[in-house]
Ligand SMILES: Nc1nc2c(ncn2[C@@H]2O[C@H](COP(=O)(O)OP(=O)(O)OP(=O)(O)O)[C@@H](O)[C@H]2O)c(=O)[nH]1
């Protein structure tokens with residue numbers, strides 16, 4: 221039986237998590253086990269590069285002498301917890317990475333960030349896209365397809381909600397001047413890089429990517445693949461393709477992949493996502509959006525309880541401060557931006 225046929229996934233619903241103490245039956249029935257040891261104390265740790273149909277490509281000992289990419293399945297103790305690209309996981313079983321071997325993921329380490337989406341805005345059920353990313357590169361075209369403020373707003377809301385720092389790359393600047401479009405985001409501290417395929421600012425983008433795990437998002441056709449291919453040439457892609465999971469030697473564009481970028485002796489990770497059709501925001505907490513506007517969040521401490529900070533909110537401290545001119549012209553622009561983002565999912 222090949223690892224492909226192995227099925228040790230556990231679909232049963234469980235209320236438990238790894239914090240529960242598991243007591244093993246004592247075969248001899250004499251002395252009960254009293255010592256509670258952490259299970260799998262000798263597990264290896266790695267991070268998930270990609271996922272395909274229940275199989276996970278995991279990089280173990282990143283940057284170390286024994287770095288290797290292994291294939292793993294979920295262990296039953298994970299219950300219904302989903303493992304996603306970017307997760308740091310503990311593994312047991314055969315973690316050699318030798319061909320035909322299969323390790324088991326027994327634990328998911330605490331996530332620093334979690335990028336999520338819902339099927340639509342009224343749906344509170346969320347799907348996790350990527351764990352532990354600390355940056356989001358929003359790829360948008362200056363033209364063809366026409367850039368849309370609302371789509372970028374939605375990416376921004378998802379990033380701010382997840383605690384991920386967004387930046388924007390405008391592609392196809394050979395086709396149109398992006399300045400009028402970018403004016404919509406003047407109220408945000410949003411780094412912007414301009415790109416055109418005949419003159420890509422690879423140095424500038426790479427500088428921003430090293431030392432980070434950056435999730436790339438963008439609508440189909442904006443030139444994201446062109447950009448990713450230039451940043452991480454195929455020749456350097458020994459690691460990270462989810463096709464190692466299927467072994468079929470083809471890139472499944474419907475899944476998320478992690479690609480290692482080397483630049484100036486430093487490493488960064490590009491996490492490329494497929495063009496997600498719906499980017500539902502049903503799960504978003506407005507407080508997280510306000511939190512991304514530290515200056516306004518301070519003022520909002522004087523808002524009435526439950527204040528939405530939207531234009532019709534009575535006694536909103538931010539609105540009052542802006543009207544009184546206390547936050548200057550930039551304060552007004554930032555309030556406009558905040559209100560627009562809050563309205564995208566209100
Ligand atoms: N004029 C111009 N065309 C570009 C530029 N970047 C990419 N393109 C073209 O835009 C088209 C889409 O580029 P891709 O890189 O495939 O876009 P993508 O975002 O990966 O799209 P999907 O593969 O559908 O997800 C291709 O025909 C590219 O050659 C650019 O800077 N300027």
Ligand SMILES: [Zn+2]
Nearest residue numbers: 523527529536
């Ligand atoms: Zn308010």
